[in-house]
Amino acid sequence: MVNDGTSQLPTGWRAWVAGARPRTLPAAVVPVLVGTACALGVADQVVVWRAVAAGVVALALQIGTNYANDYSDGVRGTDEPGLRVGPVRLVGWGIMSPRAVKIAALTSFLVAAVVGFALVLAVGWELLVVGVAAIAAGWFYTGGSHPYGYYGYGELFVFVFFGLVATVGSTYVHTEAVTGLSFVAAIPVGLLATALLVVNNLRDIPGDTESGKRTLAVRIGDRRTRALYTALLVIAFVCVPVVAGGFDRAPAAVALVGVVMARRPVLRVLEGARGPALIPVLGATGAVQLATGVLLAAGIALGAP
Numbered sequence: 001m002v003n004d005g006t007s008q009l010p011t012g013w014r015a016w017v018a019g020a021r022p023r024t025l026p027a028a029v030v031p032v033l034v035g036t037a038c039a040l041g042v043a044d045q046v047v048v049w050r051a052v053a054a055g056v057v058a059l060a061l062q063i064g065t066n067y068a069n070d071y072s073d074g075v076r077g078t079d080e081p082g083l084r085v086g087p088v089r090l091v092g093w094g095i096m097s098p099r100a101v102k103i104a105a106l107t108s109f110l111v112a113a114v115v116g117f118a119l120v121l122a123v124g125w126e127l128l129v130v131g132v133a134a135i136a137a138g139w140f141y142t143g144g145s146h147p148y149g150y151y152g153y154g155e156l157f158v159f160v161f162f163g164l165v166a167t168v169g170s171t172y173v174h175t176e177a178v179t180g181l182s183f184v185a186a187i188p189v190g191l192l193a194t195a196l197l198v199v200n201n202l203r204d205i206p207g208d209t210e211s212g213k214r215t216l217a218v219r220i221g222d223r224r225t226r227a228l229y230t231a232l233l234v235i236a237f238v239c240v241p242v243v244a245g246g247f248d249r250a251p252a253a254v255a256l257v258g259v260v261m262a263r264r265p266v267l268r269v270l271e272g273a274r275g276p277a278l279i280p281v282l283g284a285t286g287a288v289q290l291a292t293g294v295l296l297a298a299g300i301a302l303g304a305p
Contacts, residue, residue, distance in 0.1 A: 010088060015095050016104065018088040021066045023286045027162045027193040028062035029055065030293030034189050035170025037297040038182040041304030043174040050119060050173045057116045057131070058166055064108030065138035069149075071101040072142035078211035109135050123173050130169060134161055152216040154201070155194050163190015181247045184239065185300065188255075191236035192289040198229045199269065199285050203278035226269050233262050233288070240296065244303075252299030258292030 010018050032055045039046050067090075074091020075098050090096040116131040137157050141149040148157065167186035168178055201208070201217035202225045208218050217225040237259050244252040265284040273281060 009093060009095055011095070015088065015090060019067060019070055019090040019096070019101070019104075020063045021087055023087070023283055024066060024196060025059065025062055026286050026290035026293065027158070027196060028058035028166070030193070030289060030297075031162060031166035031186065031189050032058050032170045033297035034185050034293055034300065035167040035172075035182055036174070037300040037304075038167070038171045038179060038185055039174035040301050042171070042177075042179055042181070046174050050122065051170070053115050053119050054170045054173055057112045057119070058162075058170075060108045060112035060115070061134055061138055062162070064105050064112060064135070065141060067101055067105035067108060068139050069142045071098055071105055072147065073213075074098060074101070076142075076211075078208070078213050105139070109138065119173055123176060127169070127173070130165060134165065137161055149215065150213050152214055152219045155197055155216050158197050159190040159194045162193040163187065181243070181249070181300070184246065185243050185252075185296065188236040188239040188243070188296065189293060191232045191239070192285075192292060195229055195232040195236070196282070196285050196289060198225060198232060199265070199278060199282050202226065202229065202269070203275060203282070206275075226272075229269050230266055233266060236292070237262070240292075243296070244299065248305075249300045249303030251302040252296055254299045255292050255296035257295055258288050261288045261291055 009015070032051065036046060036051045036054070070090050070092070074089060078092070088095065090101050091098050112135065113131065116127065120127045120131070138161075140147060141154060141157060148154070164183070164186045167189050168182045171179055171182035198217065201215045202222070204213075204215070205217050205222060205225070207213075208215050216228075220228070237256060240255045241253060244250050261284070265281045265288065268277070268281050268284075
């Protein structure tokens with residue numbers, strides 16, 4: 001459902017599903033899959049409930065961040081229909097009250113905190129620091145008096161928390177150690193997640209400029225944002241052979257199949273697609289991220305000693 005001026009806005013549970021922004025959820029699933037695969041052959045055993053808990057935490061953080069973003073942008077007036085093209089905005093488009101969306105965001109973060117605390121008790125208190133930092137980063141992305149997403153740091157947040165932290169952390173809950181494999185594998189995971197945000201912000205440059213939201217895309221401009229999107233995908237796939245060859249996980253090279261899927265969205269971006277034309281690119285980027293992540297995780301797992 002997008003704001004194209006003709007679509008009927010969703011209501012009820014469909015609105016909540018749309019507000020959770022399903023196309024962004026691979027950013028939560030992929031690092032857990034890859035991080036868990038990295039633990040195989042390193043940990044004495046991979047504990048299933050810990051892997052599931054890590055997945056729940058990651059999804060709850062992603063959904064909570066999406067609702068928090070919807071709430072904060074909505075109350076600031078930067079998500080009004082005339083300024084925004086793309087997925088449903090619950091507050092900005094008047095579909096849900098700000099209070100209801102704020103409660104949804106806080107509830108999602110609470111779920112992440114409760115499930116995460118079980119991992120803290122099982123693994124170690126160091127995870128508590130990571131969890132608090134992740135929740136704070138999710139809220140202050142567009143929340144608070146000085147939201148860092150409004151100053152061009154959103155991409156850094158995504159790379160760090162939905163790349164490095166989520167992937168390495170998903171390995172850590174089994175191994176209780178930071179491994180070289182998990183760190184290197186986290187780089188392409190983070191780059192692909194960041195590409196998803198970059199193309200989203202590329203689409204929103206006109207509205208963000210008008211509303212005063214200084215995302216990285218607004219700061220560096222249209223042409224450089226397109227180059228950045230392309231570079232993120234290219235570097236992500238360059239990292240795959242490093243994972244496969246550098247850590248004796250040769251089957252991980254199967255993730256290069258994602259290059260074929262990435263060709264079309266990259267061409268659309270380089271050809272100058274704008275506004276609504278970038279919405280399919282966003283979906284295609286999510287598909288590239290999910291497929292590449294699943295194949296990378298499967299390859300790493302198959303190559304485990």
